[in-house]
Amino acid sequence: MDGDLRIGSAWTRKVSFRFDGEMLTASEGETLAAALYAQGRRTLRTSRDDDGPRGAFCFMGVCQECVVSIDGRLTEACRTPVHEGLVVESVR
C-alpha cells in the first residue's frame, strides 16, 4: 500500500525510530501501531502457526496481534507511544 494514511491535520515534530533495523519516522506521541499502520507497514510479525503475515487488529490492547519486542520485552504496539530512538523488533 502506498502513501500515508494520516488524515490532514497538524502533527507534532517528527521523531525517528527503528523497526527491524529500518529507520522510520513518526509524530512524537503517536502509538507505534498507528504510526506503522499509517505508513503502510501493516505486517508486524509472522504467525508461527501458518507463517502468514499478521498486523494490528483491535487497536485497544485486547487481541495481542500487534505484539512487538522492545528491549527484549513483548509489548503491544497499540499501547506504546513512539519516542525518539525507540528500537522495535518484530517477533514470531
Added chain:
Amino acid sequence: MSDYDLIVLGAGPAGATAAIKARSLGLRVAVFDEASAAGGQVYRAPSPARTTTQPEADQRKGDALRAKLATSGAVLYANHRVWSLTSGFSVIAIGPDGPLTLEAPNLIVAAGAVERHIPVTGWTLPGVIGLAGATILLKAHGVLPGRRVVVAGSGPLLLLVASKIIAAGGEVAAVVDAAPRAGWLAGAGAMLARPDLMAKGAGWLLTLLKARVPIHSGAAIRRVDGTDGVETVTIGPVDRNWRPVDGTEPTIAADAVCLGFGLLPSTEVTRLLGAEHRYEPELGGWVPAVDAALQTSVPGLFVAGDGAGVRGADTAPLSGELAALGVARRLGHAGDLASQAATIAADWRRSGRFGAAMSGLAMPPPGAAAMIDAGATVCRCEGLSRATLDSAIAAGARTLADLKATTRCGMGPCGGRVCGEAAAMLIAAATGWDRQTIGQPSARPPLRPVPLAAIAAAFDYDELPIPAPAPL
C-alpha cells in the same frame, strides 16, 4: 483502613461520571484506566501527536469529561493495567512505575465492551481490523484504515466507520451488513425514543448515499484475499438467519477491511470476583445480574456502562451516577439519595432502550455460525481453524473449557477475548444447546498478559516466603 471508599475500573463515560458523582458525595475515589487519559473508547483522548484539529462533538464531550474528572478530586491512575483482583477488594495493577495494589470496600466496574467477531477466511491478513479499532484509528489517531475500504459486519458501527472514512477523504468500496434491511426498521420503534441519536445515524447514512457507497444488506464477507495484506474481498448473500445462501458473489478490490458484529460486555472482572451472570442477547450477551443500584450478587461490587449490558455511550453516564449513588448509600450516606437514584434510574432505563435496540441489531442469530468456513482461522493466537474446533466438539467438547483443554483455543495471549464468542457459537451450532447451557468462559488472572518481570519486580531470593517442604 482502606486506601479509598471506592475504586472505579475504567475511565470512560460511565466510570469517569461515577467517580465525579462519588466525589461530589464526599467519597474518597480512585480510578484506574489502561489508557493514558480518561475518555474510554468513544471519548478517547486524541493522540498527543495531533496538535490541532477542529474538535468534533465526541472530542468536545471527552474533553469536558476529562476536565471535570481532573478537578473532581478523584485520583486517576492512567496507564495502569489491572491484572488481578481479590474480594473485599484489592485491585492489583502494573503501571509505569511498577506494581501497585490499592484497596477499597466498594468497586464500580466500568470496563466497557469488546467487539464480537465472526471469523472469515483471510481475516488474519494485515489490513483487516475491527470496526471498533477503526473508530480508534480514525478518531484518536487521525489515521485512515485504508484508501479503499470494505466495511462489514453488523450494527451501527458500520455506518459510523464508513461515514468517518468518507469524511476523512477515504473511499468506502462497500458496506456489507449481515442484517436484512428489515431488521433496521424493526428496531425503529425504540430508536424513535432518541431522535437526537436517530438524526446522528441519518447523518451517517446521508454521507454514504452522497458518496454513492454500495450498501449490501443481508450480505457477508465470504473471504478476504491478498499476499501481504488485503487485496480483494469476496462477498455473498446471507438469509434472515445469516446463513450463506446461493447468489452472486462479487469480488471487490480493496486495501482494508473493517469488520465487527456488535459489542460484548466486558465481564472478566465480575466473573473473576464470582458474581452471578445472565445471558441477555439484547444486551450483548453475558451480563452481571444486578439490583436497582447496579450492585452485583457480590456485596460492594457494582457495574456501570456497557460492561453492565451494551446500551451505548450516551446512556453510560447515567449508569455511572446510579452506581455511585448505590455505593454512597451502601456506605450509609444520608440525604435524598434514594429519590435521586429513582429519577436517574428512570432516565437510564428510557435512554438505554435505544442502545439496547442498536445492540440487538448487531446480534448474530444462531445461524451465523454457518458464515465461518471450515478452513477459517477462529483462534488467531493458536492458529486453530473451524475444522479443528469442530472435530474437538464432535469428540465430546461441550464447554469453552473443554475446547481449551483439547485444542488450546483461547489459551493464547488474547485469553479467548477475540475467539470466545465464535467458539461458543460453534458449540451451539453443533449441539443445538443454548448459550446458557454452554456457559461462560472462566476468568482467571492475569486479566491481560503481564510481563513476568513486571509482576516479580526486584526481590531478594533469601526473603522469598518458602513454606516448609512437603512430607517425604
Added chain:
Amino acid sequence: MSALYDLAVIGGGIMGSAAACRAAAGGMRTIVIEQQTLGSGASGVNAGTLSLQIKRVKLMPYAIKGHELWEQAGEHVGFHKTGGITLAFNQREAELLHERMALKSEAGAPVELITPARVAKLEPNLSRKVVAASWCGEDGYANASLSGAYYRTLLEAAGVDIRERTPVTAIDRSGGAFELATPAGPIRATRLLLACGAWLKGAGAMIGLDLPVRARVNTVSVTERGPALVGTVIGHATGLLTLKQKPNGSVLIGGGWQGTGSPEQGRGSVDPATLLPNLRLALFAVPGLDRFRVVRSWTGFEANVPDFYPLAGAAPGVDNAFLLGCVRGGYTIGPYIGALMGDLILGREPELPLFDPGRFASTASEA
C-alpha cells in the same frame, strides 16, 4: 425401573476412569458419573509434571508404574520424557536435596546428584546461582489438559457408560444396591466407588462416612509462547517449583503454592500473595523468563488426608463401597492406582498393596 450396574463410579477424573476401565475389562457393567465434564478437576488442571524426584518415598513403586502407563499413552496425552533437574540455591537447600534424593534413590528412583557445571551444560539458560542439583532421566511431563479426552476414548472403548454434568445429590441403599439420586434420575448399582477428588468428603458423608479429607488449592501459571529456554523439567529442592517449557514455547509454572477457596465454595482463586513468590522463584531459576508474559494463572483442588497417603480400598463399614483419592502425586500415580482399585473391586489381588481407608475408621454415626 432403571438398569442395575455392577459398579457406579462417582468422579470422572483419572483415578475413577482408570478404575472403571479395569472393572469393565473384567466384565463389570460400569458407569462413571461426573458432576462437570471428564477430567475437569485436578486431573485436567494440574501442571502435568511427571517427576520421580518429587514423589513420596513410600509411593515410589506406584509412581514408577504410573510413568510407564503415561509413556504408553504417549502422544494422546502429550507425553514427553525430558529428564528433570532439581535445584538448590543455598547450603540449606543443598542439604535438603542430598538427604531427600538419597532416600528416593534407595526407593528405586534413578536419581543422581550432579554438579552445577553439569547443570549449566544440560540447561545453559538456568540460573548460575545453583549450588547443588539432582537429575532423573525418567522425569518428564504430559499435558494434563488432555486427561479428559484421553479417558473418554478409553471409557468408550471399554463400554463404560458416561454421565457428565450429573451431580450425585444423595446415596441410598435399597434391595442390596446403591441408589444414586441425580437431577437426571436415579442410578442403581451393586457396587460403588467414590473417586471424586476434593469432593470425596461430601460424597463420603452420603454413605455415612466422616472422612478427614482436606483440599489444597494448588496454583499453576502459563506464559505465552516464547523462544526456547529449557528442555527439561525444572524443580526446586523444597518442591515449591515445577517448570517446563512445552514444545510450542509456552512455559508452565507450578509448585503447589496455595490459592484461596474450597471445593464446598465451588471455586478456588489465585492468591496474588502466593503467586508472586511462585513467579519470583521461577524467574530466579530461569532468568530468561523476564522476556515472557504470563497469560493465565489458575488453581486446582488436590485432596489429602492427615498422613498424606492415599485413600484406596474398601469403605470402612459400608459393604460394596470403595474409596479412591488423596494420592499425593495423583496425576503421575492415578492411572496405576486406579487400575489396582479396579482389580480390588473385581475381587482380584492387586499387584501392589492398596492403602486401607479403615485407618481413619470413624463413621459419622459413631462421631
